[in-house]
Amino acid sequence: MHIAVQDAPFDFGMEAEEFARARAVSGAIVTFTGIVRDVDGGLRAMEIEHYPGMTEAALTEIADQAVTRWSLEDALVIHRHGRLAVGEMIMMVATAARHRKDAFEAAEFLMDYLKSRAPFWKREITQDGAEWVAARDEDEDALTRW
Amino acid sequence: MHIAVQDAPFDFGMEAEEFARARAVSGAIVTFTGIVRDVDGGLRAMEIEHYPGMTEAALTEIADQAVTRWSLEDALVIHRHGRLAVGEMIMMVATAARHRKDAFEAAEFLMDYLKSRAPFWKREITQDGAEWVAARDEDEDALTRW
Amino acid sequence: MMDVLYFAWVRERIGIPREAVETQAVTVMDLVDELRAREDRYAAAFADITALRVAVDQQLTGFDAPLSGAREVAFFPPMTGG
Amino acid sequence: MMDVLYFAWVRERIGIPREAVETQAVTVMDLVDELRAREDRYAAAFADITALRVAVDQQLTGFDAPLSGAREVAFFPPMTGG
Numbered sequence: 001m002h003i004a005v006q007d008a009p010f011d012f013g014m015e016a017e018e019f020a021r022a023r024a025v026s027g028a029i030v031t032f033t034g035i036v037r038d039v040d041g042g043l044r045a046m047e048i049e050h051y052p053g054m055t056e057a058a059l060t061e062i063a064d065q066a067v068t069r070w071s072l073e074d075a076l077v078i079h080r081h082g083r084l085a086v087g088e089m090i091m092m093v094a095t096a097a098r099h100r101k102d103a104f105e106a107a108e109f110l111m112d113y114l115k116s117r118a119p120f121w122k123r124e125i126t127q128d129g130a131e132w133v134a135a136r137d138e139d140e141d142a143l144t145r146w
Numbered sequence: 147m148h149i150a151v152q153d154a155p156f157d158f159g160m161e162a163e164e165f166a167r168a169r170a171v172s173g174a175i176v177t178f179t180g181i182v183r184d185v186d187g188g189l190r191a192m193e194i195e196h197y198p199g200m201t202e203a204a205l206t207e208i209a210d211q212a213v214t215r216w217s218l219e220d221a222l223v224i225h226r227h228g229r230l231a232v233g234e235m236i237m238m239v240a241t242a243a244r245h246r247k248d249a250f251e252a253a254e255f256l257m258d259y260l261k262s263r264a265p266f267w268k269r270e271i272t273q274d275g276a277e278w279v280a281a282r283d284e285d286e287d288a289l290t291r292w
Numbered sequence: 293m294m295d296v297l298y299f300a301w302v303r304e305r306i307g308i309p310r311e312a313v314e315t316q317a318v319t320v321m322d323l324v325d326e327l328r329a330r331e332d333r334y335a336a337a338f339a340d341i342t343a344l345r346v347a348v349d350q351q352l353t354g355f356d357a358p359l360s361g362a363r364e365v366a367f368f369p370p371m372t373g374g
Numbered sequence: 375m376m377d378v379l380y381f382a383w384v385r386e387r388i389g390i391p392r393e394a395v396e397t398q399a400v401t402v403m404d405l406v407d408e409l410r411a412r413e414d415r416y417a418a419a420f421a422d423i424t425a426l427r428v429a430v431d432q433q434l435t436g437f438d439a440p441l442s443g444a445r446e447v448a449f450f451p452p453m454t455g456g
Contacts, residue, residue, distance in 0.1 A: 013163025020158055020179050020235070027183040030176065030253075032246065033166050034456055037173040039244070049382055051448060054432035079455065089166070091456060098185070100178065100257055100374075101288075107176075108250050111456055117434065119448075120455030121382035132383050135452035142247075180374055195300055197366060200350035225373065237374060246456070257374055263352065265366075266373030267300035278301050281370035 007082040019094045026073040026096035028103040034090040048081040051119035062113045070106040112142040153228040172219040172242035174249040180236040194227040197265035208259045216252040258288040299368035305337040381450035387419040
């Protein structure tokens, strides 16, 4: 299991490739990547604050749960903090399982928990100033699935 | 949209990275990769036969459906045929959407249709000979979800 | 004249990947019956059509599909892609 | 003594990321009431606790959670990771 909380960019392609290559028995690999996007125009950067210490523990706990519940061979979570430009990758998860259904469900579970239960806070920087991103009800609701 | 049916290996990491990088507005990228695995021991290779002409048309039609239904910014399908060794990647799909739910669902839809509606046939080569892989009822059942 | 294609174990059982067939068959099922009547290897391949799938001009369809105007018919087992 | 941490707009409103607090508070809510009574910026930050989340010793919990033995309490808005 690989959990990383980091300021530095990560190489999505390389991480995905290595994750897939290292699996001995898994036939199914799912990855998810989140990218800073400028939906309304005018976004200059995204700042991500986190809770050092708790963040790593929360991500490890979430990944442990996913591995156990879906009998994953492995799971990966990388999440950046600090200042990110539009187009930069914020985070990625990867899951390795024998069957695709498990790999998909586990990746969705990881994302749903990451969104609402890992201590990250996003702030959008535009020309008009900075604004904290509000949590969405639908992200909280997504947890009821699990 | 990128659809490829090919004998040659593909570079999963590079394809995933390029797919993610080229998206202008998508915040969410999902990839799925299928790998030849030796579940029971003794698998020497996997041979994949396909129906040239129909295969490309079927994959394009499936991907078009996914793009429309989930408002994807883009979709990618690469599927190999010919003889593959254990550990080699058989295929990959990738989806790009604004929201993670759409990217995940579209990728699962692509996989479910690819499994049962794209004209590929797998044969497992072991020391005891060669055997066609039987379609699984659960793969057919998976289509009822869509 | 119509091209008839066989894939996977259907191809193996019949022994050839494709052939041109002279036929007046109205539906896929009519064509299956004509092929079955030819030789044992065809009869064996088409013994249980519930184990088979068919595409007419590269579109999946049913065994009751009409063949008027069709140039290519393919028979194969359920697909196992992905 | 207990370390109290603030994140995101809670940190901005209170003006500091962390502080050591001398307290006999039995529950998180008791601590919130003590902080609210200090100064306006605390009262403003804790005005609506339904907009807040709390972690005791880095575990998410509720405002009725006991504080006995706790070394670190953190207040922050709902998380927006991923």
